[in-house]
Amino acid sequence: MRKEIIRFKRPVSMISAASVVGKREHEGPFGDVFDEFDTTDSFDKDSWEKSEAEMQKRALTIALNKADMKEENIDGLFAGDLINQCTSSAYGLLDFDIPYFGLYGACSTAALSLFLASLAINAGMESCACVTSSHFCSAERQFRFPLEYGSQRTPTSQHTVTGAGAFILSSEGDGPYIVDGMGGISTDMGIKDANNMGAAMAPAAISTLTRYFEATGTKPQDYDKIITGDLGFEGHGIVIDLMLDKGYDMRDVYTDCGLFIYDREKQDMHAGASGCGCSAVMMASHFLEEMKKGILKNILFIGTGALLSPMAVQQGQNIPGIAHLVHIKSQI
């Protein structure tokens, strides 16, 4: 039978992290916790794709500096984004002479990269870096319409976060530690609305959480916090309801990174935040800080992704979802 959970025999310490965001993320309730921002969203580049790549570069540079490490100390670089052929990662990280492993996990990429890098460290690498980004303007052009069209967004649509998060993981260090992880199984619940990603991704989060609780014999209350990537208000509500149906009351401990990057009252962001960068910047700042301070000691982080492409949707295909999980403890 399958080994559902991979428990890391070798400790994987999250020794540093960095976050770089755009204007609206900086203006949100957590604006002050991010390492760098640019109110023009351009990061001194002449196309949105190049701006997104630049965010990745800056995030990794800051994370390396915080860890007091150089390129040659890093054995592997796990990175991904939403842009066709993952070029934000490929071009953004091109200047770093580090073995590069490109990932595509849609908005689950931050958790996917943390899981795969933890596997790599347990297979013999010493230190790895993980980088993830999204950019509202490049994502809108690619997945919906160029901003210049002035299209109106639906109430269920989420706002793609302009942001990049980077993490340095190492076999040495004093935590927080990734102690185990579980890969997500793709789910397809027949959702076809590319403006309702929360609904497409929620079943994947439910699948992974249910598998995890069953395999470990734990329940939601065993964790200080359970954090999904970017389900937003739509998906968050679906998870609460359907998990209750399955006998898991998540209400006390469950939150989603898409709920609070923007101020729902003051910033008109519809169903909340989404995008690879959403969970990446929140984990790389606020949540990791809370773990270092001991406010959070034991969390589950579940990156959630919708594995669609515009062409697949045009061809009438459903939108599959996926959710990868890493279990993080402040001490081991």
Place this chain on the structure above:
Amino acid sequence: MRKEIIRFKRPVSMISAASVVGKREHEGPFGDVFDEFDTTDSFDKDSWEKSEAEMQKRALTIALNKADMKEENIDGLFAGDLINQCTSSAYGLLDFDIPYFGLYGACSTAALSLFLASLAINAGMESCACVTSSHFCSAERQFRFPLEYGSQRTPTSQHTVTGAGAFILSSEGDGPYIVDGMGGISTDMGIKDANNMGAAMAPAAISTLTRYFEATGTKPQDYDKIITGDLGFEGHGIVIDLMLDKGYDMRDVYTDCGLFIYDREKQDMHAGASGCGCSAVMMASHFLEEMKKGILKNILFIGTGALLSPMAVQQGQNIPGIAHLVHIKSQI
């Protein structure tokens, strides 16, 4: 300093493999070694993207059958392709209830997936599957022009292989074995011609080979064969020449999967074959068979990828290359 090479303490046995190809690949010199073909290239689907996804599904199904394994025996599925948001993998493998890890390594994906799955097995997974595909018709539409335009191709252009390759790796089994591997570092030599991928990818192959020989203290003649992914005639020649300049005479042992899938005399394929599927189907058939028979005992397989996107090229960016290496032995 960096750990350049990851030596696998736990043996990673390639217990089965499968290849599914289109018409021209079946008509080529190795046509008979592939497990399945469809002379319509459609695989009973109504779009090229769906056809490509179907090839992945069939390849994994055959590989599982050959290994006498079911979905629940597989701990992780590492897959990727060239299509935007890797939908050939996401949709093609959706029916398999296996934890799914999406990769983007362009045409290096077969080697990338073998390397990452080997890391996963060394970190605690027992068995993993790797699947890679490309399809001439979906790739032309996305990267160049839809076939209906009847565009003429340049002499340096390669023909994207219509094919999918699948591998089952396990901690148990009697080989061939992946004994070590090395991640590629992205290279950018200023190539901007999207019709000359061989030239864009060759420097990456040279970078990886040179790093590998230096780190291991070996030379080309220590291996029965050194096989790159899909550099084609252009890239193959560049590797021979530039490696000679560096003091490594590769001529006796070096070949490239792009050279021989098609018959250069009878099939008008310009600079040879390319695409994720190129090295995937050749490794999953001919080369693995030769290893099982003991004709080849000790090989280096280097997947080569060009990390471009059409949009990056339109924005005037160079084309970065990457090359991941796995070292395979018939016995350990």
